[in-house]
Amino acid sequence: MFKGLKPILYGGREVWPLVEGGKGVSATNHMSSGAWAAAGGIGTVSAVNADSFDAEGRIIPQVYQSLTRKERHEELIQYGIDGAVAQVERAYEIANGNGAININVLWEMGGAQPILHGVLERTRGKVAGVTCGAGMPYKLSEIAASYGVYYLPIISSGRAFRALWKRAYSKAAEWLGAVVYEDPWLAGGHNGLSNAEDPRVPQDPYPRVAELRAVMREGGISDDLPIVMAGGVWRLDEWDNWINNSELGSIMFQFGTRPLLTQESPIPPGWKARLMTLEEGDILLHRFSPTGFYSSAVLNPFLRNLEGRSERQIAFTKEHVGDHAFALDVGIGTRKNYWVTKGDLQHAREWHGAGYTEAIKTPDDTLIFVTPEEQKQIRKDQADCMGCLSQCAFSSWAENEKNSTGRLADSRSFCIQKTLQDIAHGGPTEENLMFAGHSAFRFKSDPFYSNGFVPTVKQLVDRILTGA
Known part of the structure; x- marks a missing residue:
């Protein structure tokens, strides 16, 4: 009792x-x-x-x-x-x-x-x-x-x-x-x-x-x-x-x-x-x-899109090194100095053919492949940063003298301020980050x-x- x-x-x-x-x-x-x-x-x-x-x-x-x-x-x-x-x-x-x-x-x-x-x-x-x-x-x-x-x-x-x-x-x-x-x-x-x-x-x-x-x-x-x-x-x-x-x-x-x-x-x-x-x-x-912390949220299309973004990711080198013996020929415009493995070159070509035609560099010497529309939105969100975190991987903002983390902005992440403000004020639940504890399924x-x-x-x- x-x-x-x-x-x-x-x-x-x-x-x-x-x-x-x-x-x-x-x-x-x-x-x-x-x-x-x-x-x-x-x-x-x-x-x-x-x-x-x-x-x-x-x-x-x-x-x-x-x-x-x-x-x-x-x-x-x-x-x-x-x-x-x-x-x-x-x-x-x-x-x-x-x-x-x-x-x-x-x-x-x-x-x-x-x-x-x-x-x-x-x-x-x-x-x-x-x-x-x-x-x-x-x-x-x-x-x-x-x-x-x-x-x-x-x-x-x-x-x-x-x-x-x-x-x-x-x-x-x-x-x-x-x-x-x-x-x-x-x-x-x-x-x-x-x-x-x-x-x-x-x-x-x-x-x-x-x-x-x-x-x-x-x-x-x-x-x-x-x-x-x-x-x-x-x-x-x-x-x-x-x-x-x-x-x-x-x-x-x-x-x-x-x-x-x-x-x-x-x-x-x-x-x-x-x-x-x-x-x-x-x-x-x-x-x-x-x-940079772990967080818990409803697994909706917003998070699935982030999962997909990270899955469409390949490592590169700037020189011909070991298995990185194949010049990347999609997603990078006129640049020809990205070397990848044979398997990753095939992946990149498949993603390009599926509409993910833009390659964005990450801080970890990898490239992610996104659509042109997604690339444009990512760049806008990064440019609109207002420093809502003490340091932000997505925009490279930091509360220091240079207002920078010193690292490349990480497009595998997202603008957390934008999405939390949107969902809290009536934005679509499937297109935003929806935080919830792991017991939320018990409502049902x-x-x-x-x-x-x-x-x-x-x-x-x-x-x-x-x-x-």
Whole structure:
């Protein structure tokens, strides 16, 4: 029988130990996070390129006017601050004094530090904590502490937390609100898989979280400080042995996927409808993201196109070397200094004959073959870059003196800002990146959603509290 949860103290008030996952570009906003807090949990406003509003309450399109990437990057930072502030203020009003409001940022997003400073400065007293992952956010504790808010690092191993604690977090221990363990195989969005871990062999989260707690104890951190289990959490009765478990200490649970399918969820109707049709195996753990991280998304035509782009790939040399004894004669215009193997020459000719007539060089001394239309779109997307990441493989943007990674732009990837903005604001679900956790297929079989039922956030939270 399900033990049930008890409220905990967070931000000076009692809340349910239930956290709404803060999902990227506009997939959580003031409506969903405010409602989650109103239901007594911890709502999480996504502070990643969040929407802001005009005087009539309409979303302000994020259109970039500047000619240079660096200037567009400054526009992006201002959009980011204004949008997150607007979302926090609205969420705080909806919560009406209940629960708590966190914000979520990605450490590897463009302008992460100035955006975080700008948002926390303008929302004093309204934000309880900052969750942050996608990288090693060493300065997170310093920034959060300077505004008197909690910080909740998102990590995927005890080893990662140990590094953060020793280098920075131990100096601001009193503001550590919780540690979020995000399962790198099951969570949606970007995943924290290390090079030592096999993406095809998921590991049981229990021993990994037990190890994390052991690392926290090494640092003198009380068992009362919660670990938030995130990724793969669907119903709490499946996690019953984690509750009141002395080996794990205090545990909270984060729900990222289930809140997508609520009345208050801001994602468009087409996205919600697609969630109800997913089958097990429809979520792909892939490495096409321009961040360089693994990420999990619905395996739709958008991702299949990226798979195809990488499959139409051959290695080359600039000189006649070994098996690279055949001059490439398709896809390269008048250039004749690409040498390939006999088999790859045959592949290239077949792709050329199928309409993939343009060859694009990659940073790894390979060529990918695409259609002329696709090449044109790739080049435009790369030229339109506004620096939404600290460094981007797709466009070669980086937040450094030269604003460049120093590597060739990688056309095997894509503009993540463009596709996430498009799908969040009504663009076609089959032609955009659709992030989702690996449990999303359960919408179809869970009786709670039978006959197309879409709950309110309050109904969902009440359901979760029963264990189901």
